[in-house]
Amino acid sequence: MINKKVSSVEEALIGVTNNMTFMLGGFGLSGIPENAIAQLVKLGVSGLTCISNNAGVDDFGLGLLLQQKQIKKMVSSYVGENDEFERQMLSGELEVELIPQGTLAERCRAAQAGFPAIYTPAGYGTEVAEGKETREFDGKMYVLEHAFKADFAFVKAWKGDEAGNLIFKGTARNFNPNMCGAAKITVAEVEELVPLGELDPNQIHIPGIFVKRIFQGAVYEKRIEQRTVRQKST
């Protein structure tokens, strides 16, 4: 097997420089590459374009990079819950491109799968489609959306092995599988790096061919954004 394991987050992020474009997995704070983000803060790289469904909260997730003014542009579908984000956006310091969530997923998948562009109905007739090619198929209108191009994809999985095979857990899966192999270099961090052969080949969500480097994250906070519970009836 081709060994993708690197020993540390430092090694995993070798080659990261200013002004790069990154894809980052996660929905809200669920399934975000916590260790890669922490390392990006440490490296202090700036001028970044980040493709990520959300932008974290003020003191967690991509919010940590926003605090340090490392991000030049966000490409997201939803960016609430973040005061510093709002300040930078309204002041013009931060460029924001909002795109539909399904379009975001599929532009990642197109990059992964070697498709140059896709036709999606999402956003037709809205400002999202402005300046874009539109086209009718079978009486319905579609917008042409192009595959993303990114330098690094940072994804987070539940379990992985040295071959780079990944298994995700629950809704922490989200965009992570679609971003694997969608950038020049895909870095996967996992909660648990298991010995080769331990993962059932039938049950691998993303085969290692889509992953360039894999490491076990040192620590995961896995913060909950909206803790909602019900009471046990007595």
Next chain:
Amino acid sequence: MINKKVSSVEEALIGVTNNMTFMLGGFGLSGIPENAIAQLVKLGVSGLTCISNNAGVDDFGLGLLLQQKQIKKMVSSYVGENDEFERQMLSGELEVELIPQGTLAERCRAAQAGFPAIYTPAGYGTEVAEGKETREFDGKMYVLEHAFKADFAFVKAWKGDEAGNLIFKGTARNFNPNMCGAAKITVAEVEELVPLGELDPNQIHIPGIFVKRIFQGAVYEKRIEQRTVRQKST
């Protein structure tokens, strides 16, 4: 949970009529919907268009439908290993549309995912692209290929539950997941129908929303097309 279970292959195929278009999963004889095919033979429906990567062998798989002259047209990527097929094709009784394997998979997936068409590089500059729109993106040429339209998709999975959730085994997976939800009615047959809740929600290959009817196949021959083995060194 919405219950997709039907009690028999007879019930599963209600609505099947002459001149319909079917998708059938499987690669070679691996992962083919054996029970649905047997029932189609029994029903004697004819004038069928079958979208299937292969066409079976003379006495198994789609070859059984060919023997009965039930198929009007095959849409496949590879159709060798079948004398009756060859005879009908050369005599003009059977119409055959050959398309690249990846294009076949993706035209199924497009139908499943609500995409009208895709741009793929496969077949550019060959007779496969004749009469089709071609287009350049980033200096590379692509062919526009349309989503399939089918009446029924017949797929075969390893395990499934009453909610229609499916898990496939080994390379018997192949086109089956991509065909689920790609036709008006998707009929899944499984080797083992397990009680609701027994499948790990993390490990379901195809959620039940893509499946309309599910039943446990009575018997699976699972014929091997090319039995290749090595000797144990003594």
Next chain:
Amino acid sequence: MLDKNGIAKRIAKEVQDGYYVNLGIGIPTLVANYVRHDIEVEFQSENGVLGMGPFPFEGEEDADIINAGKQTITTLPGASFFDSALSFSMIRGQHVDLTILGAMEVAENGDIANWKIPGKMVKGMGGAMDLVASAENIIVAMMHTNKRGASKLLKKCSLPLTGVGCVKKVVTNMAVLEVTPRGFKLLERAPGVSVDDIRNATEGRLIVEGTIPEMVL
């Protein structure tokens, strides 16, 4: 006049046996509480889960199991998790039977605006544009008028659109209306609300034919 729970209760009656349903944030989320118990319905959340159950008991929350509102949830037997691409395949591929979402404005031709107010901080459309562009059956849950008393059922949306000609039905605190080629067709009145009240609160073309029954909740 209905309150938010009343709107949710009325919409719940539109949910039929065997439906896969996507619920938006706000009033639509409340719909789950009122769906009849004798029918089978599965709730999809576009962040990647089908077969959502109730909120977890305290202490049983899992950061890896949330809904599109980022709330901790549970799943029912038969549930499944999947990636974002497959999730929107369900939506774009019209496998989800019913989409219920909120709106700031709905136009008489079915246009909807629910994601952006110029000059204000824009949070984004999330999955709403995918949902409205693809769903065959969209019900909007909203107040009939805004906080200043202005109608939200308009001839033409004033806010940036989320989707065009897509809304099929609107349930407000005052009425149930169907979007037809000729405009908003009044189907039902909320308890204690007259047709004239509705006419006064509706800027878009209102079609009133025959006697309009009061909602049965």
Next chain:
Amino acid sequence: MLDKNGIAKRIAKEVQDGYYVNLGIGIPTLVANYVRHDIEVEFQSENGVLGMGPFPFEGEEDADIINAGKQTITTLPGASFFDSALSFSMIRGQHVDLTILGAMEVAENGDIANWKIPGKMVKGMGGAMDLVASAENIIVAMMHTNKRGASKLLKKCSLPLTGVGCVKKVVTNMAVLEVTPRGFKLLERAPGVSVDDIRNATEGRLIVEGTIPEMVL
């Protein structure tokens, strides 16, 4: 002159550490037998498996675990199974590093024909068109001439094409050749084969620069 195993042996030297490789049916399949044991290589088969191992022991065949040639196979630790769409995402997305396949004809501009002979029963292109249209690194394994002695390295393919301008290298029973903008550049001779032999067997433009070394197998 090499036999089929000789061609496979020579091509095996092109396989580098860390390569994901797709092997076509015929001579390419034999390549796996000659890859150095001190490098890590993974074999992908387009029907949905990565990390293929040797054939199973007798009695251990599994109808659900086959390769693209429909042969029963085994998998190595770290292997994975996947559906056809994801399999061709690997191929189309250029995640597979090296594709080795057979051909009926190769043209000096890199065109390849390997799927159809007019007038004969056509079995289909299978995954070949996807592979040649997407792979960055394609090596063709074939005999230099056909059974009637006619060259298979042509100015222009006479058979229906599988792909255009895609072949990078050709390894035959007589030579190793690189496809360049100027034509087939002769890199190596097979043992016992002269440059003139190769020239006589090559219809397409042959570029011979300096001394051409004999293959080291």
